[in-house]
Amino acid sequence: MALDLRFPLAADLLIPHRPPMALIDFLLESNDNYGVATVDLHEKAVPLLGNTLHPAAYVEIAAQAYAAMRGYCILQQGLPLQPGFLVGINRFVVSNQVGPDDRLRIEVETVTEIDRFYVANARLFLEEGELVASGGFRVFSPPAADVQGRGV
Incomplete structure (x- = not known):
């Protein structure tokens, strides 16, 4: 049975995270280099x-929004999901505080990819459109065979 990949897509189809660590809810749109996700913080165990x-x-x-974007691209190709690890943060700025009852829209994009290392940028907005945080990060995605059986 083929997986239905129409938007919005539940994040749990696209990312390995599970409660209480799973934070994002849906992937709203995506292509090879750009994605939009949402999170409703109300019933999450957010720090x-x-x-x-x-x-x-x-x-x-x-990072979870980026994982969902990459997961979508991988599933579209008919491939199994690949692990990914956040390995760096670059100039991530929180410009406005968010409370535990807020809803966020997250835009992520790939800046460059070099041999399974991804450099990405993100912008997080309140539901009303106000920018609350932005910055860059790096993700490493090893071949799945390299991490199988290691609890990842």
Whole structure:
């Protein structure tokens, strides 16, 4: 039976994360280099710093949105999902605080790919359109055979 890859796609079809670590909800659109995802923080176990989202959570949300975009591209080719690991962060800036009841729209794009290393950018917006965080990150995606059986 073929997988239905029409948008919006539930993130759990595209990323390896499971609750409580799974943060994004849906992939709304995607192509080879760009994707848009959403997260409703209301019923998530999000890390907080006081009453606002912990700064590291913005990066994790962005990385999961990127994983969903890559997962979509991989599944479109009829291939099994590949593991990916966040290996670096570049100039990630939180410009506005987000609370545990907010909804976010995440835009991610690939800047470049070099031998299974991906350099990407992300912008996170409140549902109303206000930019709350942006920055770059790097992901390494080893061949699946290299990580099988290692609890990844």
